[in-house]
Each structure stands twice: as structure tokens, then as C-alpha cells.
Amino acid sequence: MGSDTEAENKRAPVALAPIAKPLAGKKLCKRTLKLVRRASEAKCLKRGVKEVVKSIRRGNKGLCVIAGNISPIDVITHVPILCEEANIPYVYVPSKEDLATAGTTKRPTCCVLVMTKPAKGELEGEVKEQLKTDYDQVTSEVAGVTSAMF
DSSP states (O other): OOOHHHHHHSOOOOOOOTTOOSBOOHHHHHHHHHHHHHHHHTTOEEEHHHHHHHHHHTTOOEEEEEESOOSSGGGTTTHHHHHHHTTOOEEEESOHHHHHHHTTOSSOOSEEEEESSOSSSOOOHHHHHHHHHHHHHHHHHHHHHHHHHO
């Protein structure tokens, strides 16, 4: 029998949805999940399809991060279209479990919206600057991946 850490390291390969484009590479995925974690700590994150769609329709701007291993895929097929209509950059990450961990929830999350400012109140100067620099870096890389795709 192996230990628990061995079982965690040997995860089953994820079955990605065929529409999961633009898919973040390893480096961009790591940066994106780090941004999601920072946004979650700063209360600048909307989790789940319902909250994300509501925020986009209300005119909130940000970066939409979508999990690529959602089943059934029909749950999230309308989210990229909403993002394109609202000029919101979006990117797919391979795993909904990793996305939930970065968003500090135990329940697997299929999509999150990283906003630059919290829904209520204001951020401290240092936290705001760090979140803004990470956000700008990730969105520029996402724009590069998206333009390379088309």
C-alpha cells in the first residue's frame, strides 16, 4: 500500500472538453490560479456559473477563468459567448478541482470571474497594487494566447 501523498501525486488524466480553447499552458495556468487565489483572499471573486453570468450581465469587468473538464459541457457553453459580447477576456484551465482549490472552496467550481475591485468596500493599497499587477500580467498573456489561436 502506498501513502496518501503518492495517491495525490498520481491523479487520473483529465478529459478536456472539445470547446476548451484557449487553454492555458502550464505556466499560464499556474499564474492564473495564483491570481484566483489572491482575488479570493481580497474578496474580488465570483464563483459558479450563476454568479459569473449575473456579474457579466450587470456590466462587471474582469477575467473569466473556466474549467475545461466540465461534464456535461452544456452547463458552460454560453459563458464564452457572454464574455466575448462584453469584451471580457476568458481562459480555460484543465481542472475544476484545481480552480476550486485556488478559489478557496472545497466544492469543484466550473468557472470564476476575477474582478479588479471588490463588490463591497475598498482594498488596501498594497493588496490592490499586487492584485492589479498580477491581473494585468495574466490578461496580457491570455490576450497573447487568444490572438495566437485565431
